[in-house]
Amino acid sequence: MIHNRIKTGSMLNRITRWYIVAPVITFCLLLAAFHTTAASDIAIASNYPVHSEEIKDVAELKVSIDLAWTLLCGFLVFNMQAGFAFLGAGFLQKKNTLNYLTMSFMDFCVGGLIFWVFGFALMFGGSYLAYGLDAGNTLVGYSGFFLSFSSFDYSTSSLWLFQMMFSAAACTIVAGAVAERIKFNAHVICSAVLCGLIYPIYGHWVWGGGWLANLPFGSGMKDFAGSGVVHGVGGLIAFVGAWMVGPRFGKYNPDGTANMFHGHNLSFVVLGTLFLLFGWFGFNAGSTLGSTDLRVSIIAANTFLAACTGGVALMYITYYDTGKYDIVMTCNGTLAGCVAITASGAYVSHWAAVAIGFIAVIILRESLHFVETKLRIDDPVGAISVHGANGLWGLLSVGIFADGSYLGVKGLITGSGWQLLSQFIGCIVLMIWALGIGFILFYVLKKTIGLRVPVNEENTGIDVYEHGISCYPGFN
Numbered sequence: 001m002i003h004n005r006i007k008t009g010s011m012l013n014r015i016t017r018w019y020i021v022a023p024v025i026t027f028c029l030l031l032a033a034f035h036t037t038a039a040s041d042i043a044i045a046s047n048y049p050v051h052s053e054e055i056k057d058v059a060e061l062k063v064s065i066d067l068a069w070t071l072l073c074g075f076l077v078f079n080m081q082a083g084f085a086f087l088g089a090g091f092l093q094k095k096n097t098l099n100y101l102t103m104s105f106m107d108f109c110v111g112g113l114i115f116w117v118f119g120f121a122l123m124f125g126g127s128y129l130a131y132g133l134d135a136g137n138t139l140v141g142y143s144g145f146f147l148s149f150s151s152f153d154y155s156t157s158s159l160w161l162f163q164m165m166f167s168a169a170a171c172t173i174v175a176g177a178v179a180e181r182i183k184f185n186a187h188v189i190c191s192a193v194l195c196g197l198i199y200p201i202y203g204h205w206v207w208g209g210g211w212l213a214n215l216p217f218g219s220g221m222k223d224f225a226g227s228g229v230v231h232g233v234g235g236l237i238a239f240v241g242a243w244m245v246g247p248r249f250g251k252y253n254p255d256g257t258a259n260m261f262h263g264h265n266l267s268f269v270v271l272g273t274l275f276l277l278f279g280w281f282g283f284n285a286g287s288t289l290g291s292t293d294l295r296v297s298i299i300a301a302n303t304f305l306a307a308c309t310g311g312v313a314l315m316y317i318t319y320y321d322t323g324k325y326d327i328v329m330t331c332n333g334t335l336a337g338c339v340a341i342t343a344s345g346a347y348v349s350h351w352a353a354v355a356i357g358f359i360a361v362i363i364l365r366e367s368l369h370f371v372e373t374k375l376r377i378d379d380p381v382g383a384i385s386v387h388g389a390n391g392l393w394g395l396l397s398v399g400i401f402a403d404g405s406y407l408g409v410k411g412l413i414t415g416s417g418w419q420l421l422s423q424f425i426g427c428i429v430l431m432i433w434a435l436g437i438g439f440i441l442f443y444v445l446k447k448t449i450g451l452r453v454p455v456n457e458e459n460t461g462i463d464v465y466e467h468g469i470s471c472y473p474g475f476n
Helices: 002-008 010-045 052-091 094-124 154-177 184-207 227-245 266-288 296-322 327-341 350-374 383-401 418-447 455-460 462-467
Strands: none
Touching: 052 094, 052 154, 052 266, 094 154, 094 184, 094 462, 154 184, 154 227, 154 266, 154 383, 184 227, 184 418, 227 327, 227 383, 227 418, 266 296, 266 327, 296 327, 296 350, 327 350, 327 383, 350 383, 383 418, 455 462
């Protein structure tokens, strides 16, 4: 029946289509002719001198493009919170999933408010990177509080939003290392202090016109997108937190050997890694604070090359050891490559990005073994090794592989060792600052509100104890 109706109406349909198509074709031809004429007009106009109004328009267009780029990259970095949520939840036991997700969610909520009130001012006051950031010294900034008065400006708000996402990432790094046994309120307080004090102060020394950036060796200490400022700070605070909160119940046997706690959903681990890798393009390339800096393409390519190298290297190194293709270790290798290239991505060539990613994998393996078996520190997601150890390696890699092609930063491969000296000083200062303040923070929390949930509640599941509900209905 349908076939017959189509057949008998075919002549009428062809006629009707031509009545519709013919005007459309005519319109398209006229539109093409108009564009050709317009293009010739533009070509003729280009022969005339450029007026000051046009120069002003071009300058304003550049500002708009850079502003849009920074905001877009800030949104990409915010997407990394979804990556952290998936990754951490997948590594953990089912009974503690909701607790970790809640901590990850509150990291950017609490951190955002604290960074708005005073963290941003401490970090960028005196940097002159945007309006209203003109008061500060080489130790600390003191302008831009509440983004108010002269700092209430589109450029300042854009910088604040972008940097706020970085501070939230540092907090969530800590959440993974102390998961499955820390009290929820203790972690929230830790996030507030991290976003309001620990991260901004060290960030000011490096990015806010502080003393590390002005070291007299090489080009001063360089950390392009935050291997040290973000990942190093987060990873070292995670080290102190995981050590002071203690291992999960049953993690270590009386003889000191470690037991394996299997993650409840490895699909989450892979998805989380992909989310993080996607967001890392905004993290690294966005740190130019403008797409009119054409270095963005090199930075993005270096980021991807280091990530791929880390994943491939650790996949086959693990296969050589175990005879199995371990996707979990592969994901961590990819993230280690990303962390390591974050400081140096703008300063190195593509071959160097591959080398940096490969070395990051070696550091990751050795650090994972040392932290778990020698120090007996329980880190459920490997945050200390991925972010802490490789954050430090990322800083040092600038002093080794920087080739002088961007901002004149030259490393050992150019025959100069001065930049490596600045990077080494930055690493030492980072460890003293993060480990020292981190110890004070967790010691005070331990002596006041306490760090751990009771052992019986830890065994039952923190989800029900802290939140009154399980992430998985019907699960006890």
